[in-house]
Amino acid sequence: MLTTHKSSSCQFLARATTAFLSSFLHSAPPVPLRLALRQNPIPLIAIHEWRADGGVDRREAERGGRAMKQTAPQQPNRQAYTAFRSSPGVLFWPTVHVLCCLLSAAAGFRFSRLLFLLLFSPSPPSSSSLHHRHLLRQPPPAVLPSPPQPHIHLPPPPPAAAASNRVVVGRHGIRVRPWPHPNAAEVARAHEILARVQQEQRRRYGVKDPRPVLVVTPTYARTFQALHLTGLLHSLMLVPHPLTWLVVEAGGVSNETAALLARSRLPVVHLPFHEQMPVRWHDRHRLEARMRLHALRVIREKQLDGIIVFADESNVHRLELFDEVQKVEWIGALSVGILTHSQREGEKGQSPLPIQGPACNASGHLIGWHTFNNLPYAKKAAAFVGDGATVLPMKLEWAGFVMNSRLLWREAEEKPGWVRDLDEVGINGEEIESPLDLLTDASSVEPLGNCGKKVLLWWLRAEARFDSRFPARWVLDPPLEIIVPAKRTPWPEAPPDLPFQVIADDEDHVEVHPSKKTRSSRSKRSTRKKKKREAHVDAQVSDLFNRQEK
């Protein structure tokens, strides 16, 4: 800070001297000098020593730093006069100072201190050469220059320490390599390291002796099956524990589903259920419950051991869910976040996510259940699949429960008495709505996930219209014959006018009759632009299929 202090005083002195000279010689101050001084942007600091001498106030000094004004030389004139009047002995050191300041201003770097040190102090050449070697050892990385000096800086003042000191005090260069961006191979290696570290963490602090997980999923072949099932499949592939996936398919085993399941490397039990999936949501929930019961019966027959997790296709699961369920002893309950229809634009007030799950008192015991409040959606509830209204969950979703498979076995040691035998459940038209109906005593359910405070899965239902068509296995074979250019992409061969006219005409049709088809399949999207474009595409595809069918 001392050097900047001195330089600003230099500047002031220089200004004073030039003003003094000009007042005597009646000529304009030399322009090159002014420009040279302006090249050095110096941070502005109050000059305390001048205050003692001549009462120069701070504003004067600051102004000296910015632009040279002709109006200000009144005070410096006074200063110069007083200096001139005193004896020559006193003038000597200021003159030397002025000379050095002018020289440094002309040369463009901080000359005074460094030069004096180099000339007048016995500097061992070894240290400076050492420093040079230090820098030159790495020719590829450039030394980032610090402004305002554009060239490599001078060697620092020699250290007072012994010559064996490898670490030098003083200014060092900032080493930057020529391409300071990440290397792809290194990033890949870093990710491998992270994966291995996390695996080790899991091994050391995670679940000890994990029990196998039995995942029960009801499904059926439809438009969105590929979407939902692939998502669930990927989640299950990441589960670190041994897993068996029981997929119950309504309408029997189909090639679509089999093809999807074969892509995973999980042990899958593909069970047919010989009833078609109904269209009304109410009936659909019931059928799903019966499908799950069917899976439970299979678990009982085969005496599969593990923790049963009811994972519906369209739900979203966190991987911590599968670690948390390892803590269950007989039957546990989790909090499920309910993702109903997204809020429309213009609706204000962020209501919190509705959650279904166990409710606990302060000491952590189960005292009740949080369920989903149906009232706001009473009129907007969806009746059948794909009608575009809100799909509501049941009172308590199956997905929020996990149970030990030994509960279902015929013969299991320490099996608690409050579970009903599976053979008696579901007969005589009894409706099973949630796993609580399998128990005689619902108070013995264990709340998981920090007593329901952690939401580890989200319930979601998003389906296309029941009669919506999709190409088999989502593969277009043979490829489409008619290719229409997209609106925005420039197509080199097609004439500029015609396709746009065609599209505009089509769009008009689509806009006038907003078909339920478009809205249901796009029930999640909220932007209008996307609706337009995809409405157009959807119209085209459906047209094509209608034609093909005919």
Add this chain to the structure above:
Amino acid sequence: MGSGIWVLTLLILHSVFEGIAGQEQELNHRTERISGSAGDVLEDDPVGRLKVFVYELPSKYNKKILQKDPRCLNHMFAAEIYMHWFLLSSPVRTFNPEEADWFYTPVYTTCDLTPSGLPLPFKSPRMMRSAIELISTNWPYWNRTEGADHFFVVPHDFGACFHYQEEKAIERGILHMLKRATLVQTFGQRNHVCLKDGSIIIPPYAPPQKMQTHLIPPDTPRSIFVYFRGLFYDVGNDPEGGYYARGARASVWENFKNNPLFDISTDHPTTYYEDMQRAVFCLCPLGWAPWSPRLVEAVVFGCIPVVIADDIVLPFADAIPWEEIGVFVAEEDVPKLDTILTSIPIEVILRKQRLLANPSMKQAMLFPQPAQPGDAFHQILNGLARKLPHDKNVYLKPGQKILNWTAGPVGDLKPW
């Protein structure tokens, strides 16, 4: 028959030892035993191995200073205060100076704080000198050895050089009066004027309760590769760059600000401790001085410290094998830091994490109140005990004088 009994005894003994070794291996599976060049000394108990006499100084040297500014208890130089407090109630303390091996002078030289909390070292040499004059006139033990069996805690930036700027500190050198005493300090750099032979390097103070409250479950996956929070350029004191941290921190920023593996910035997040527990490597580069509390935080939170400070001497270097625990990168290799860190074999990284998970390692870096066995206070006592017994030539002959009481800058000679 006799040989049969021998064989049986041997078999029994062998199985017993196997059992013990098996248990040890079980422990090794999770953590590893720390043994430095001095042996497995982290778990040594200093009680009974040394006796420390605490001088009773007037309260202007300690209590009054602390009363004036209680912030001294929480900043990174608080080790001198806690050392005093722990010694007062420790079993190694003796009230009989004749049987004492070590003598301690409780003077808080790092407690003169600016309004923003930084300690000013300008009066510290005079304070220290005045304290030494006091003990040399009131007790005969200083003159007996001229301080060779005395130890002082000087936790400032450059130890007993008593200045925050390195050039000035080197100019001053270690306070002349302390030339024969043992210094307990946080600063350590090889071949540096301010590091005396035989000094004990200690970790800077980091608040243990605060760190305890920010612990997260250990199975939270470590997903940050490299983590650092702090300054890269000290714009106030070094506007052009190149002086601060010898340009190393600026180099880290310029080379890795675009690298997604490096989570580095100048923020002050409230989740700083939690983030360290989610990181694999934590950078501990030098600043104006080579040491910083980041090392302590990294060790406590299980993040492998990447030390970027040439020739640094780390705390308790004879008891803790730092090369096996941390990664040392030369300042000139900073542009290649990503290559260096990603090319460390994974087994080495896992071993370092196991060593860091050892609770005795974490305990040795902390100053919990009250003092617990194995903590930094006890490690200092262990270090002092390892220096015993004193050499015979430590005791001066009557009339022999080595120290020059008028040496040093003129300003130091003024009374305090």
